[in-house]
Amino acid sequence: MTTRSTPDDTEPSTGRLVVAIKEDLSGLIRDEIDLAKAELRADVRAAGLGAALIAVAGVLSVFALILLSIAVAYGLTGLGLAPGWAFLIVAGLYLLVALIAVLVARSRFGAISGSKRSKKAAQQAVQALRATSQT
DSSP states (O other): OOOOOOOOTTSOOHHHHHHHHHHHHHHHHHHHHHHHHHHHHHHHHHHHHHHHHHHHHHHHHHHHHHHHHHHHHHHHHHTTOOHHHHHHHHHHHHHHHHHHHHHHHHHHHHTOOOOHHHHHHHHHHHHHHHHHHHO
16 A cells, blocks of 8 residues: 655645746846946946046146147247247147148058958858859
8 A cells, every 4th residue: 555645735836936936036137137237327427427537637638738839939939039930830840740640540540451350251151152052
């Protein structure tokens, strides 16, 4: 005679355990997503503040550059140059720096060759597709 053991009413069924695990995992995932959102918001705020401070520093640097340019021109005037010539020399120096920057940028742009490996891989994929479609 075989006796069956009856399930204890205090132990949850397998179905209930699966549902509880599912709910726990859903809650855990939701909490992780909320944590990631909160961290991202804090990072975005910090990045925004950093960008604003860099913008302020850039504007102040431009003002300082203008004032330094005027000071250099007046310094040249103090050395005996006419004010017009002194300011033209300062402007010419800026144009020279700008020309050098353009030439360097142009040479850097000329060195860009694109993504050779990606182009080659795409061409090989196209050739393989053509070969399979012809057979």
